[in-house]
Amino acid sequence: MKQSELFTKTVRENPKDEQSINAKLLIRGGFIDKLTRGVYSYLPMGLKVIKKIENIIRQEMNRIGGQEVLLPALHPKENWEKTGRWNVEEMFKLKGRDKREYSLGWTHEEIFTPLLQKFVSSYKDLPVFTYQIQDKFRDELRAKSGLLRGIEFLMKDMYSFHADEKDLDNFYEKVKQAYFQIFKRCGLEKETFLTYASGGTFSKYSHEFQTITSYGEDIIYLCDKCNLGINKEIIKEVKNSCPQCGNKDLRQMKSIEVGNIFKLKDKYSAPFNFKFKGKDGKEELVLMGCYGIGLGRLMGAVVEIHNDENGIIWTDEVYPFKVHILSLEEESSVKKEAEKLYAELKDKGIETLYDDRDKSAGEKFADADLIGIPYRIVVSRKTLESKSVEIKKRDESNAKLVNLQDILNYVR
Amino acid sequence: MKQSELFTKTVRENPKDEQSINAKLLIRGGFIDKLTRGVYSYLPMGLKVIKKIENIIRQEMNRIGGQEVLLPALHPKENWEKTGRWNVEEMFKLKGRDKREYSLGWTHEEIFTPLLQKFVSSYKDLPVFTYQIQDKFRDELRAKSGLLRGIEFLMKDMYSFHADEKDLDNFYEKVKQAYFQIFKRCGLEKETFLTYASGGTFSKYSHEFQTITSYGEDIIYLCDKCNLGINKEIIKEVKNSCPQCGNKDLRQMKSIEVGNIFKLKDKYSAPFNFKFKGKDGKEELVLMGCYGIGLGRLMGAVVEIHNDENGIIWTDEVYPFKVHILSLEEESSVKKEAEKLYAELKDKGIETLYDDRDKSAGEKFADADLIGIPYRIVVSRKTLESKSVEIKKRDESNAKLVNLQDILNYVR
Secondary structure: OEOOOOOOOOOOOOOOOOOOHHHHHHHHOOOEEEEEOOEEEEOHHHHHHHHHHHHHHHHHHHHOOOEEOEOOOEEEHHHHHHOOOOOOOOOOEEEOOOOOEEEEOOOOHHHHHHHHHOOOOEHHHOOEEEEEEEEEEOOOOOOOOHHHOOOEEEEEEEEEEEOOHHHHHHHHHHHHHHHHHHHHHOOOOOOEEEEEEEOOOOOOEEEEEEEEOOOOOEEEEEEOOOOOEEEHHHOOOOOOOOOOOOOOOEEEEEEEEEEEEEEEEOOOOOOOOOEEEOOOOOEEEOEEEEEEEEHHHHHHHHHHHOEEOOEEOOOOOOOOOOEEEEEOOOOHHHHHHHHHHHHHHHHOOOOEEEEOOOOOHHHHHHHHHHHOOOEEEEEOHHHHHOOEEEEEEOOOOOOEEEEHHHHHHHHO | OEOOOOOOOOOOOOOOOOOOHHHHHHHHOOOEEEEEOOEEEEOHHHHHHHHHHHHHHHHHHHHOOOEEOEOOOEEEHHHHHHOOOOOOOOOOEEEOOOOOEEEEOOOOHHHHHHHHHOOOOEHHHOOEEEEEEEEEEOOOOOOOOHHHOOOEEEEEEEEEEEOOHHHHHHHHHHHHHHHHHHHHHOOOOOOEEEEEEEOOOOOOEEEEEEEEOOOOOEEEEEEOOOOOEEEHHHOOOOOOOOOOOOOOOEEEEEEEEEEEEEEEEOOOOOOOOOEEEOOOOOEEEOEEEEEEEEHHHHHHHHHHHOEEOOEEOOOOOOOOOOEEEEEOOOOHHHHHHHHHHHHHHHHOOOOEEEEOOOOOHHHHHHHHHHHOOOEEEEEOHHHHHOOEEEEEEOOOOOOEEEEHHHHHHHHO
């Protein structure tokens, strides 16, 4: 895309009403816009980033057998009364003109469970793994960290349905691995830790994936020996020692929860009386697991981790464009070469932003750093003298001259 | 995908609470599920169809220069008060715990206009064309036609911003052509007509795209001479004659509105005081157009038009899978060949549903007709005797024997 055609513009000053790094940089770079507290719009480059994250998540969910669906955000009261969750404070409620009451979905157990109940009647129909990538709403008083805690937010939520606990346990481990793969592909491998948290009614612990960042709202204790995190909420319960290896030398860190997985067992199948006929002909309650990742939150976490004083540093698989071409002079021969290169990269399917604007070199460099595209290619009179361009990776400090013919070897 | 793994199942009986063809067939085929009046879930095959439609729309919007964004569904009251539309009856309203009032978006002029105002200040920043594919909510008392009229529904809404009327007029014509292209690619070319409708405050007429179907809720008068539609609401105003060619011989038809386009001019830029500096340095109001297509409604319209007594007939570009393989016997040699073919088609990137279930031939044929995948391939002992399979297009009545080696020539 030509940058002159992009309707967003970068901003030098930090927004006054944002404290978090992710909100400041994403707004200044033109990725998102704040409509109101906790509610953001994804602008063209922001949406491209979200789509990258969405595709990574989709690939990994499909790989473990997930079937994608799309459920509504508007829920009838009856579904939530069944499970006794109609009065959850964070749930938005509204009334229709027909006097019926609805809520806006902040999670979807109450919708997935009776939906699957329509199709599953025998052990032969199990297991089922199904997920959606969908807009959620939470009446959140603490929304203040940009994309890290939204009132409206995109989420991937998967629900699994099983005939027995062993099958649930097996799949639960598969999801754990898939989640690590997702965080790795997003560039958060080093900072993200499986974390024990409070388990609720049925399990001793649930599991969170916590990414260490100074702007995190959670506190975890990290075991340096086995790399397990322990959420502060259970640190007394585990007597200040790692429940996995016994180590007592734990480091307290701030972190942000980028994913969570739960064994629900029959918590939601029971109120809906969702049963299946087993091999022995006996009816039993279906067992469930649920597995969440917030897409916007993940995008925010990537920015919190990968930035420097000049802007964002997008990662290998998460970026708005892969290559950013800057043509430095107005001179027509330079523009011509830059255009040619832009056409060539586009032709090869390499997502490229081409800064063709009538701006100073300084402004173009500053914008490129702020926007944070992985590869910056500078085309100027000087580089063209040696039939070359200057390529610099956003996370490296040195640029190198590369012959025009060799560019694809660098950016592909 | 193997059909044995698909969690949905087909249903023989029509749902009791649905009157429209689209709802009956889509529910029976396992494409959608009704959560409550006007609110549907997209199940795996339904979501695949929606994604096809989404991609067609996205391609055509990008082709005319559209920049995709994603705006929130939750809107602060203030935006809607500015334009005097806070009291629109069809708008859902809700209150947060912080006592602030919100509405759920049923259209997005009130959000796009102030957003673009942040980036556009000069004639050099214009025109801008921006769109989203997003979930909308309308407190609809008439929701009763399946996907044709939803309370929650997916919509593509584009908004264009211009410096002068000529530019708006030019782009408006481009959108018209893009819309025809979308309806053509969805298989609705023959049945869809540009229709004059009431124009609102600023234009004499607005334009709708109406698809002729007996389940339509609209009534249009069709001019056989020039193929223009006239919405009933303005038929008196145009004195029962075609406003384009003067013909008085008009046919009354039932139809469904699959798209609409509006010249908004300064209707929304004025209340937000959204101005730009012109070439002469004078400040002027930005002119706007808006352009909508409902994705679910389009899917519903495709089903209303393309079906027979046995089920849905998906079109060339809109389908859940392109090929449906049916293996008819439990015999291992037949299964082996069917599996091999399935693997081969998957490998070539051809989306294939493979009916590997332990069901009778009759059931498999009935399901294939109901689901309506464009190409049905039958693998049986008999066809394999001549090293062949039987290929039948869903919209044709005769099957033909095709050599195993030639299959790709037929389905690619």
